[in-house]
Amino acid sequence: MTWVDPIEVIRNEDEFGVYDSYGGNCNNYISQCLNAGGIPMDSDGYDNEQWKWYGEEVDEDQSATGRSPSWTGVNEFYHYANENEGYGLEALVDENVYSGSIGDVLQYGHDDEWLHSVIITDVVKDSDGDILDYLINSNTTDRINYPASAYGYSELRLIKILGWNNSE
Template identity: 40%
Template sequence: MLVFQEYDREAARDYARRWALGRNPAYMDYELWGGDCTNFISQCLRSGSIPMDYNGKNVLEKWYWNSDKNRTPTWTAAQPFYRYIIGNNNENTQNFGIYARLAQYNELEIGDIVQLVYDNNAYHNMIVTDVVLDGEYVIDYLICQHTYDLLDYPLSMKVGQRRYIKILGYYK
């Protein structure tokens, strides 16, 4: 039986801040092949203890990166990433790997994901690295991203329709 594990939000944030303006040489840089944003977010989640997922019937039901030639599109492409992390688990499942759900703006925490979408398809991923509060009210969030690298950038300055994803944890 799989056991629910907590997501290490601070480790994911720390990784995001460490590599937001650079590239971890352990991974391929996809900047010249459509962008590196999802690859970067996947690395952040992995640093937050989310395990690579080799289960599933096809590559769109798995999430891993071993090398440029041995990876899933869910690791490196925004819309497949979205389908995987939202579809892998729900309140009635305990599948190996990530458990995430759609969220409202005011529910976001450090380590959660913001996607830019067009016509309901994701084309960009960012990770929340800080919550800007006025008392108990959310004023803004700071994000890190690749593909136009940004470190602790105000989310309010990003243009486009957004989708918010809460990372709840994972099963292992």
């Protein structure tokens, strides 16, 4: 909640850089949220199996240097969540869109081009307990507890965040 504001654009640039000029800061923001929620950075894997931010430059070495594309990229994060095995983030991709929980990630797109990531902050249910909508936070166009259904994208996918795996 610290790094979203409906009036003023604020960013955590001293710690994690800013990627607005690269198409958006959205995935950088959700990565920061997941990390702040206790999921440690992962520099163990290769290619799409890293999720880290130790500096601006892309660095896919197995070290605590640079950043992985999955930290800041929408598609790259999806691939990391899908392909990571062993240490690091545990997630399920392409789950039923109406099975999300607080802390899960929604990604929006058009024509199979995935463009935006947000984090679920609340689940809106009907009187029978069925999910009607989500409230989300976003840090490209800053939104706080904004209805997920109000975004103008034609496609939506869910990444369920299960936690993290401490084993190799």
